[in-house]
Amino acid sequence: MSRVLVYVEHDGEAIRKGSRQALGVAASIGGAQVEALVIGKGAAGVAAKLGAYGVTKVHAVEYDGAYATGVWTGAAQSAAGDGDCLILASHTSFARDFAPRLGARLSCPQVSDIVELSGDLGGIEVKRPIFAGKAFETLKSEAGRLIVTLRPNAFAEPEAGGGGAPEINEIAVPEVPAALQTTVIEVLKPDTEEIDLTEADVIVSGGIGVGGPEGFDTLRPLQKTLGAALGSSRAAVLAGWISPDHQVGQTGKTVSPQLYIACGISGAIQHRAGMSSSKCIVAINKDPQAPIFEIADYGIVADLFKVVPAFNEAIAKIKAS
Amino acid sequence: MKIVVTIKQTFTTEAKIAVDGGAISDKGIKQIVNPYDEFAVEQAIKIKESGGAEEVVVLTIGPERAGEALRQCLAMGADAAFRVWDDSLAAPGAWDVYATVLAGALEKMKPWELLLAGWVAVDDNAAIVVQRAAETLGIPQVLVVNKLDVGDGKVTAVREMDGYREVVEAPLPALVTADKALNTPRYPTLPNIMKAKRKPLTVWTLEDIGVTAGSAGFTRTGLALPPAKTGAKIVEGEPEEAAVALADLLHTEAKVI
Numbered sequence: 001m002s003r004v005l006v007y008v009e010h011d012g013e014a015i016r017k018g019s020r021q022a023l024g025v026a027a028s029i030g031g032a033q034v035e036a037l038v039i040g041k042g043a044a045g046v047a048a049k050l051g052a053y054g055v056t057k058v059h060a061v062e063y064d065g066a067y068a069t070g071v072w073t074g075a076a077q078s079a080a081g082d083g084d085c086l087i088l089a090s091h092t093s094f095a096r097d098f099a100p101r102l103g104a105r106l107s108c109p110q111v112s113d114i115v116e117l118s119g120d121l122g123g124i125e126v127k128r129p130i131f132a133g134k135a136f137e138t139l140k141s142e143a144g145r146l147i148v149t150l151r152p153n154a155f156a157e158p159e160a161g162g163g164g165a166p167e168i169n170e171i172a173v174p175e176v177p178a179a180l181q182t183t184v185i186e187v188l189k190p191d192t193e194e195i196d197l198t199e200a201d202v203i204v205s206g207g208i209g210v211g212g213p214e215g216f217d218t219l220r221p222l223q224k225t226l227g228a229a230l231g232s233s234r235a236a237v238l239a240g241w242i243s244p245d246h247q248v249g250q251t252g253k254t255v256s257p258q259l260y261i262a263c264g265i266s267g268a269i270q271h272r273a274g275m276s277s278s279k280c281i282v283a284i285n286k287d288p289q290a291p292i293f294e295i296a297d298y299g300i301v302a303d304l305f306k307v308v309p310a311f312n313e314a315i316a317k318i319k320a321s
Numbered sequence: 322m323k324i325v326v327t328i329k330q331t332f333t334t335e336a337k338i339a340v341d342g343g344a345i346s347d348k349g350i351k352q353i354v355n356p357y358d359e360f361a362v363e364q365a366i367k368i369k370e371s372g373g374a375e376e377v378v379v380l381t382i383g384p385e386r387a388g389e390a391l392r393q394c395l396a397m398g399a400d401a402a403f404r405v406w407d408d409s410l411a412a413p414g415a416w417d418v419y420a421t422v423l424a425g426a427l428e429k430m431k432p433w434e435l436l437l438a439g440w441v442a443v444d445d446n447a448a449i450v451v452q453r454a455a456e457t458l459g460i461p462q463v464l465v466v467n468k469l470d471v472g473d474g475k476v477t478a479v480r481e482m483d484g485y486r487e488v489v490e491a492p493l494p495a496l497v498t499a500d501k502a503l504n505t506p507r508y509p510t511l512p513n514i515m516k517a518k519r520k521p522l523t524v525w526t527l528e529d530i531g532v533t534a535g536s537a538g539f540t541r542t543g544l545a546l547p548p549a550k551t552g553a554k555i556v557e558g559e560p561e562e563a564a565v566a567l568a569d570l571l572h573t574e575a576k577v578i
Contacts, residue, residue: 066487069462093482097464100420100452109417109538112447125542130445134338135345138543139414146538179492180461186488188479196484202577226578244502250334250443251356251501259577270334276547280577282567283553297575299553300567306560314568318578 018090074174209264267292357439
């Protein structure tokens, strides 16, 4: 029976979506003993909820500070222990930061940002996008200890329910040597609370076709109706119409929402690489030759300024019914 | 202060990917310095130009062809370049081995105070190797950085987190990985391209850096292109009518609304 340790990220109360998906992957491995690692303020409260995901033991670190590489790496090392273990985490900014260092400490291999997983420790197979989704590689590992980070939204969310109270193993906040200490001196929150692109279910995205910074205002009502995140093409970012945080593509964010609505985006290979794994792609573009139509599931060849408001109204009606 | 920048040669982001004989074909594809690594190189040169460093050295793990990418960095303004290679490193999935090799080379290149790299390589999308080496070397890291100050024995950097930013300090020596808003990389001028040809480029074997590669944690068992799409179902009609029909299709057929 293999031991699976899931790093569970949270905001003090709720478990992050990507972590819930990672818990689902852990539970799908036949006969696995699922454990979790929870770090931060409110860790004990979050730990208590994890029985519903099939977790039998939680390693909890009550910690009041901001994210710190040394603390997270040390805590994960303690939780992993010495024996065979499959360590799973959603590929978030925290996991991206500590997982490679954990790999060095545990002298075990790591693979990142995977979209499929099968098998069990000793014979695990994963699939991951390379060249930003222009190709997929399958990799196999026979290691008994392994770190795997999972692309947000690539795995289904499990149904939570039942399960007993997990055993709690409290871990003291690890000591970090002075030479390795990173200190957060300021947290800069964005002016408006935008939905994170990588975890969004729906993305409304604009390109050169929106015509200028104010063109994105046409997309905002639709974004709001759908509870979507706002994306953009590289061209719109380079034109200075929208901040780089919104860029989807090979040098921007890679996304896989349920629904991606590309408005006035031609679909350069650079952009397609970042969004082609979306479940359903809608393209609205004046140019019938735009390459975006090659990968879209649905398309409208027309002026987005005429389509989008009517589309928004129709969606609102459906949502209300 | 000496700055080391680790770089990787990658395909241009415009490259069309083809599979040939179970491997990604590089036939006819232009190779460049990984775009994020280019931001790291530019930043290192800027620090040197502003008097914050005496020397900028670039390091890569790669076959002979990767020498072109190093020359590009030398033409941008780096002072010296190092390339490590062994044919056993050609297999994919060997991030653990690459980290061991990188740590070995960086150990040999000591003393240096700042290690810069791009936050991810646009080809394998792993973002593992240099952080893993940093752990082995016992230095702290600040990743995905869009603003960087170096001085007083520390780095102060603005890093990108999921949905927010943080200002972070770390003592030197440290690793900082670059994101795209850090700077705008310069184009090398012709005189600098000529000058770069005379700058030192050293090639090391694994023996030179005292590293035994060991076996990789992963082996590639398959490679595939994404399934071809058949093209969009075009919703016809006046824009406003088509919009309503599309909303309906997404609700009843695609079931995504």
